[in-house]
Amino acid sequence: MTTKVGRNQLFFAFSPELQPATRVQQGEEVVLETHDCFEGQIQTTRDLVDELDWEHVNPATGPVYIEGAKPGDILRVDLLEMKIGPQSSMVTIPGEGALGDVITQMETSILRLEGNQIVFKDKIRVPKKPMIGVIGVAPQGDAVPCGTPGPHGGNMDCTLITAGNSVYFTVGVEGALFGAGDFHAAMGDGEIVVCGAETSGEVRFRAQVVEHLQGLPTPFVETGTVVATIYSAQSIDEAADGAIHRMAQFLTDFAKIPLNDAGMLMSLVGELKFCQVVDPLKTVRFEFPKSVLAEYGFEM
């Protein structure tokens, strides 16, 4: 039996004060139904952002209490399956995003899902690439709004966070209080106008404490081919610096790669990538190939 949390179980800030929507065992499969980032307020092209109730933006579903997860533990969340809704929306908001200085017209666009494609304005077909924008655990200290990224996860808008991949978090409070929302049917690295194709959906996952990775620089992502550190900061320069140094720390401390080798290999086959540059905090990741880790005898 899979535990399911409906999209009526929402929260708007990752907080140690949250009441669990459900409690599950480690390794148990859970399905979260999610709202889009507008909590469904945008359904047609006539629904413009100036009519939004901003108290109902960026909800996450949950939180899920993971039995036995204690502060300081590293929690691996395996994203087993992701579904997205039949339509998604994009908006332009004058003054917001990386083009906010030139965009003057508010507009809402509704994109249809057709098979493996998303259709923009009945004209442009692009591949579906579902991803999770908001995902994280409750921090130990102050609550963090779901629209903000940070050490606990949150609104990282990282395109690697999708079905088949795993995300690692450092548990802040008993039970972790995990949640997710803000799915995108597709999004390019950068998220230029502050949205991907915003959609509802559901994700099936399981979460497990991994003892041997204590101290892992989180948030951390693992795909079939790469591992990635993620860091958010006021400027992209700081975010990049954080992601780079955390990867160097991981490669030396965990994979036991000598620092000079780690640096040269990061320069040779590592990839510094943008997640998003449009929230007050910017998010950058550093990807490194697992094949090279394997040559040094390391597996996650």
Next chain:
Amino acid sequence: MTTKVGRNQLFFAFSPELQPATRVQQGEEVVLETHDCFEGQIQTTRDLVDELDWEHVNPATGPVYIEGAKPGDILRVDLLEMKIGPQSSMVTIPGEGALGDVITQMETSILRLEGNQIVFKDKIRVPKKPMIGVIGVAPQGDAVPCGTPGPHGGNMDCTLITAGNSVYFTVGVEGALFGAGDFHAAMGDGEIVVCGAETSGEVRFRAQVVEHLQGLPTPFVETGTVVATIYSAQSIDEAADGAIHRMAQFLTDFAKIPLNDAGMLMSLVGELKFCQVVDPLKTVRFEFPKSVLAEYGFEM
């Protein structure tokens, strides 16, 4: 007959004062032989960077005078073929690069080319991915050292700049005075320790003024699948802003995509990417799919 410029024809700054190494017609094929960024000073692991003659770092081969290229023209350079040398080098330099604060040991590593792979420390095999680090035309004003990126091109370290792709420049002076050097057998986006696999090589290219793209935001790259704007600035934040706004300008002015559509599509399928974050000026590119341009009826 193809014109060939040997690697004895070097220059160290893109300057309007340069004397042409050769003069060619538009569309004529030219081969440039290039030195690695150390002008061959590093051949073994015993050649450390503290013994380098820094007056002989980052040479470009050329310059090539393109007949008929006038200031303000847009010059398309088609990179037809690229060869790289049998070995390449990587170095660590304490105090330099994105990990300069933690790297304390100077080291030189020699990488062998074996078929389509590069071998690092006899252990790590990674795919060969040749690219050109330094490429550009003479600016109209002050000379720019070859190690510096800018509106004229230069040390952009953009992994898209490789055989099969085209790079567009705005001509600064009569004849353009085009040159290239600083090849990498492979390099990851970011160039963390200030080098890729530095190698000598040769590139076969042809250059052509393209009248219909007057005003193109250059440097600009075209591959089989994407177009990209490139921008360099003191901070990554500024470089990202520049690359993003130039792509928006290109999409609206050239591809005639309405600004809101351009912004939403940049958010949906555009990709903001790092070139390098380790020179005094940082370089960022914005990639946009040509398939979407085609839907709007635009071809380069």
